[in-house]
Amino acid sequence: MNAVATGAVLAAAEELPEDVGKSGPLGLLLVLVLLVAAVLLVKSMSGHLKKLPRSFDDPEDDGPAIVVPDTPAELVDPPRQPGQDLLDTLRRAPRAIEGPRPERGDGGRTDPQAR
Numbered sequence: 001m002n003a004v005a006t007g008a009v010l011a012a013a014e015e016l017p018e019d020v021g022k023s024g025p026l027g028l029l030l031v032l033v034l035l036v037a038a039v040l041l042v043k044s045m046s047g048h049l050k051k052l053p054r055s056f057d058d059p060e061d062d063g064p065a066i067v068v069p070d071t072p073a074e075l076v077d078p079p080r081q082p083g084q085d086l087l088d089t090l091r092r093a094p095r096a097i098e099g100p101r102p103e104r105g106d107g108g109r110t111d112p113q114a115r
Contacts, residue, residue, distance in 0.1 A: 069075050 067079075
């Protein structure tokens with residue numbers, strides 16, 4: 001009897017329930033949600049791709065231009081602004097930007113006197 005009881009227990013353990021391997025309504029819902037997400041992703045990406053320029057080599061691009069320095073010193077020193085040489089010259093000679101000094105004995109007035 002032990003052999004018959006053991007065989008019956010093993011036979012019952014090998015049987016699978018009826019719904020194993022079948023898709024249910026939750027699986028269908030999951031597939032539909034994934035399809036909707038994929039459609040929305042494709043729509044969003046196509047919108048972003050339409051905003052891109054046709055070519056990145058256009059000279060009309062408003063982006064910052066890449067400036068390649070001619071010498072290694074230009075990598076360290078900032079580029080000189082227009083008129084910087086004149087300002088440096090004036091800073092070295094500060095009297096060049098002072099007003100004229102009075103040479104007459106009229107109290108330092110440089111404008112013509114009213115009559």
